[in-house]
């Protein structure tokens with residue numbers, strides 16, 4: 736499948752030809768250029784990994800919410816310690832995953 740990149744906003748479209756208009760920014764098809772085979776391979780290869788990072792970020796957000804509820808519940812110092820540790824780890828995981836995604840985007844792997 737051919738990939739087409741909007742030169743205005745970076746949107747990547749899939750198809751035999753570029754879309755009539757960009758779904759994201761609305762420019763017409765003349766603003767699209769075909770992605771090279773090498774770059775298309777990078778985009779397809781990283782698609783699953785990027786989705787997994789997004790899932791990880793979502794899980795970290797859930798972990799953060801649970802940790803906040805546990806800290807607020809405040810049953811005893813041992814519990815609060817665990818929830819505070821969970822909150823800190825959730826933040827680290829989320830930021831690490833975001834850094835990976837940012838690196839992928841900078842290298843055209845999106």
Ligand SMILES: [Fe+2]
Nearest residue numbers: 741744757760
């Ligand atoms: Fe666009």
